[in-house]
Amino acid sequence: MDIQNNRPSILNAAAIFFATNRQNTLNYYSKLGFSCNESFGFVQLDGLEFIVHETGNLDNIRPNYPTHGPEALDLFCMVQGVEELYDRFTSRGASIRFELRISEYGMKEFAIQDPDGYSIGFGESLID
Template identity: 55%
Template sequence: MSEKIQSKISHFSAIRFVADRKQALDYYAKLGFWCDYEMGFVEREGLHMIVHESDAEHVNAISPNNEIHGPHAVDLFAMVEGIEELYEEFQAKGAVLHYPLRTNDYQMKEFAIKDPEGYTIGFGESLI
């Protein structure tokens, strides 16, 4: 009798529509992400995104969360190990900060970056 194989989701990819895909991919590549310019894939460790270029009819519909929900809203949040090292690496590579490294009330050290389209990625490390 054969055993039933258990399904497993290995990762997910956030999909982002942008006005200029090459510009977005160049930004992430500069920060050390692997980018597939043909398919629009952006990856670094467990963070995966797919970048699609919006058609001219819908380019005004691009709306990062912080534009709607305020300056502390992010579009994607990733848990990391070595938050201070990642922060220093991104700063050295020219990342645009959405907010700087800080410790919040719920015992998380975090920061966020912003890409050329205004999308934000928060990075955090638990202090407990």
């Protein structure tokens, strides 16, 4: 609880991705430099955190792409140093969903895709 205002506050949020093989997915993110908690499936890199759960039901795996179109992502992160992050991920074997580009809305961005098809975009604003 926020003691100064005596009201509850949200401290963090984490999306949940369902995986066909949780260990395989955690290994993928680990090789990209994410911290992965093997026991609970938490995946974290700087301010990005999400949870990976294993499921035997393939219907539970529902990435936004391609169902919602070619630009659909499951997470989007604002970053500093997008080019360096892109280089880090590509040098570690990331599956690139779309290459580093400049968007029509003033972002330099790219996206990775995990073994179950979930996409995470990373972008840096080019507008002051």
